[in-house]
Amino acid sequence: MSMKPAATAVVAGLSLFGIAIVPSIAQEGKRGGTLQFAVTAEPADYDCHASQTFALLHPISPFYSFLVRYDASKGGAITGDLAKSWTVTPDGLTYTFKIHDGVKFHDGSPLTSADVKFSFERIQLPPEGVVSLRKSLFSDVKSIETPDATTVVFKLSLPNATMMDNFANPFNCIFSKAKVEKEPRFPAANIVGSGAFQFVEHVRGSHVVAKRFDDYFLKGRPYLDGYKAYFVKSGAVVPGLIGGQFDAAFRGRTPAERDQLLRADPNRWTVHEGPWGTVNIVIFNTRKKPFDDVRVRRALSLAIDRWGGNEQLSRVTFVKATGGMLRPGYDMALSDAELEKIPGYARDIEKSRAEARQLLKEAGAEGLKVRLHNRTLDQPYTPTGVFLIDQWRRIGVNVEHTQIETKAYFGNLVSGDFDVALYPVTVAADNATEKHQSHLTNEKSPISYSRHNDKKLDELWDRQLRELDPAKRKTLIQDFEKHLLTQGYSLSVNWWQRIIVLNKKVKGWNFSSSHFQGNDLVNVWLDQ
Numbered sequence: 001m002s003m004k005p006a007a008t009a010v011v012a013g014l015s016l017f018g019i020a021i022v023p024s025i026a027q028e029g030k031r032g033g034t035l036q037f038a039v040t041a042e043p044a045d046y047d048c049h050a051s052q053t054f055a056l057l058h059p060i061s062p063f064y065s066f067l068v069r070y071d072a073s074k075g076g077a078i079t080g081d082l083a084k085s086w087t088v089t090p091d092g093l094t095y096t097f098k099i100h101d102g103v104k105f106h107d108g109s110p111l112t113s114a115d116v117k118f119s120f121e122r123i124q125l126p127p128e129g130v131v132s133l134r135k136s137l138f139s140d141v142k143s144i145e146t147p148d149a150t151t152v153v154f155k156l157s158l159p160n161a162t163m164m165d166n167f168a169n170p171f172n173c174i175f176s177k178a179k180v181e182k183e184p185r186f187p188a189a190n191i192v193g194s195g196a197f198q199f200v201e202h203v204r205g206s207h208v209v210a211k212r213f214d215d216y217f218l219k220g221r222p223y224l225d226g227y228k229a230y231f232v233k234s235g236a237v238v239p240g241l242i243g244g245q246f247d248a249a250f251r252g253r254t255p256a257e258r259d260q261l262l263r264a265d266p267n268r269w270t271v272h273e274g275p276w277g278t279v280n281i282v283i284f285n286t287r288k289k290p291f292d293d294v295r296v297r298r299a300l301s302l303a304i305d306r307w308g309g310n311e312q313l314s315r316v317t318f319v320k321a322t323g324g325m326l327r328p329g330y331d332m333a334l335s336d337a338e339l340e341k342i343p344g345y346a347r348d349i350e351k352s353r354a355e356a357r358q359l360l361k362e363a364g365a366e367g368l369k370v371r372l373h374n375r376t377l378d379q380p381y382t383p384t385g386v387f388l389i390d391q392w393r394r395i396g397v398n399v400e401h402t403q404i405e406t407k408a409y410f411g412n413l414v415s416g417d418f419d420v421a422l423y424p425v426t427v428a429a430d431n432a433t434e435k436h437q438s439h440l441t442n443e444k445s446p447i448s449y450s451r452h453n454d455k456k457l458d459e460l461w462d463r464q465l466r467e468l469d470p471a472k473r474k475t476l477i478q479d480f481e482k483h484l485l486t487q488g489y490s491l492s493v494n495w496w497q498r499i500i501v502l503n504k505k506v507k508g509w510n511f512s513s514s515h516f517q518g519n520d521l522v523n524v525w526l527d528q
Contacts (some may be wrong), residue, residue: 047175072518223525276496297488301344
């Protein structure tokens, strides 16, 4: 179930620039040139299986191949990468993939079905000392068989409603079995992939350089000679675009930055805009007092003016829509009317805040002090953090805003060294199974940072996973969301709005509702 991206469209308010923003017309690609793009965070290491951030996907994933992937050029549909075809048995228990012949790793060694099997087994059952953040997605895999060098067979113990989405996860890099068997931590410090681009260098704090892999299995690709990804602060992106240092930044810009670029040179840019499948949430560490008390969590939710506040925030950063834990407009998501019945999501903010003050009093938490754990990335983290501080101040809560670099930020989430965290739940497609993996018990999911012990959520998650009837599955998914938001282990704040501004010479890139899609750069070319 993939996200359908909004078509690139005329952006409201841009008529003053005299620009009509329309879908690009497909053109035949030209070979040559080096794409230069900005990345506003840097990966701590290179291990895809242990990562959950665009800071790895944007500069590093073009080095790797995947079994299947979400194809942004086809509305996020799942298409083959290494797999040239696949079949699923009627009972949904056996998935057979045929992979391309003649695939090579960048060191010249052949990639076979054994490497695919090894990589997915590493995700499912990581060896000691190796982190796999998506092992729960593959808990149904009973066995992986390789009858020959180009065939991989996954056998499941139970039907799984979202198994193809699990296979298409953009962090499922295929590693060299020979390399990683010798050293389980090899992928963290080394890059030997089979993707369209080959690693040249990484200067920490500065850039990653890639060159075309001439033995890439897809003939005639990539078009680019290579790319250079610069690691910069968010505030340096627009000056770099204007100055010609960067051709693109693939995460997203704010409305003000979009307008600044168009004012500087209205004929130089192509603008893409539409809903973004990322939601800002607040996570409570329920193993720390007083956040183990549902009254405190609910009070902090009731204080947030989501409907009016998000409209104000959308003017200064790339957030826009109010919703629950699933993207507004997705057919499994709660409607506005259903959402408004949940504490904290009503439109009468003064009534909600009065209830919040009473709950804090009943919980003995008047004058509560909160340490808000946040990233150093400016957009949208800083303005959203400031927004939350203001909202909570209105019910008498004092907040210390702690912003730290990406590696330490995620490290603290994993170790539990935080009170309350602002966190973006991002997946590559509208997949409730993966999206809700962030809200299970910590025993069930390694990325459920609230550390609650509510087995009801695990049970509902398991039931929706097995339910192949769409209507029944929707009921289970919505029951899960209502229970989660009512108990308040995590709270949704707002959904992002993606705005991409590219130099017009960048061709072959496709907009999607997720910055986790479309990062392989295989079909991107420069019209120079």
